[in-house]
Amino acid sequence: MAEYVGSLESEVTSTRAERAGFHQQIADLEEVAEALRAQLEDTKRSFNTYSEHIEAEKVEDVDLESLDVAAAYRLARKEAPDNLVFLSEADDSVTAFSSYKSPRRLYEALTALSELVAAWKNDELGTGFGEYFAARGYEYSKNNPAATARRTKRHYQRSVDGEVVTMQPHLKVDQASSPDQCLRIYWWRDDATRRLVVGHVGRHLPD
Numbered sequence: 001m002a003e004y005v006g007s008l009e010s011e012v013t014s015t016r017a018e019r020a021g022f023h024q025q026i027a028d029l030e031e032v033a034e035a036l037r038a039q040l041e042d043t044k045r046s047f048n049t050y051s052e053h054i055e056a057e058k059v060e061d062v063d064l065e066s067l068d069v070a071a072a073y074r075l076a077r078k079e080a081p082d083n084l085v086f087l088s089e090a091d092d093s094v095t096a097f098s099s100y101k102s103p104r105r106l107y108e109a110l111t112a113l114s115e116l117v118a119a120w121k122n123d124e125l126g127t128g129f130g131e132y133f134a135a136r137g138y139e140y141s142k143n144n145p146a147a148t149a150r151r152t153k154r155h156y157q158r159s160v161d162g163e164v165v166t167m168q169p170h171l172k173v174d175q176a177s178s179p180d181q182c183l184r185i186y187w188w189r190d191d192a193t194r195r196l197v198v199g200h201v202g203r204h205l206p207d
Contacts, residue, residue: 064104072103076110082197083116097202139172146207158199179203
């Protein structure tokens with residue numbers, strides 16, 4: 001009997017030692033896993049930094065004079081802050097404005113709008129919209145009677161978050177006599193979230 005008990009005790013001791021070995025292996029593996037996770041995070045950060053650098057280089061290397069209207073619009077839209085929103089109607093209006101002869105001017109106007117929105121969001125604007133645009137050589141209108149007139153108001157209405165809104169503020173980029181060379185940018189201003197929703201980038205809307 002004593003011999004049997006001693007055998008069991010020996011097996012228990014062996015099992016405990018084996019289990020302790022497993023625990024140590026698990027602990028070692030967890031350390032390795034933690035090191036790999038940290039390495040993965042470092043790799044992700046490096047990749048993101050590299051991607052941002054590459055994207056910045058791409059933008060800096062762009063020859064604005066070589067862009068057509070659609071490409072200038074896409075570039076400006078890509079660079080826009082989150083609180084400058086472009087509706088599908090804006091995309092469509094740019095497509096219809098393909099004969100515009102100054103893609104660079106379109107890009108610069110949208111970039112000015114992006115810079116205003118970013119400053120407005122961060123309480124860094126320091127002036128009104130009109131003064132901001134005037135300093136950059138643009139004419140800005142806060143209100144537009146045609147946007148509320150019965151005959152023309154439908155041209156200024158857009159759906160935003162399921163609600164119909166009216167675009168009154170707009171930037172007068174050109175004063176050309178030909179409609180296809182007279183760029184206008186219309187938007188709806190959302191003061192609650194400090195965003196501008198662009199609904200038209202193209203020829204001036206009916207008045």
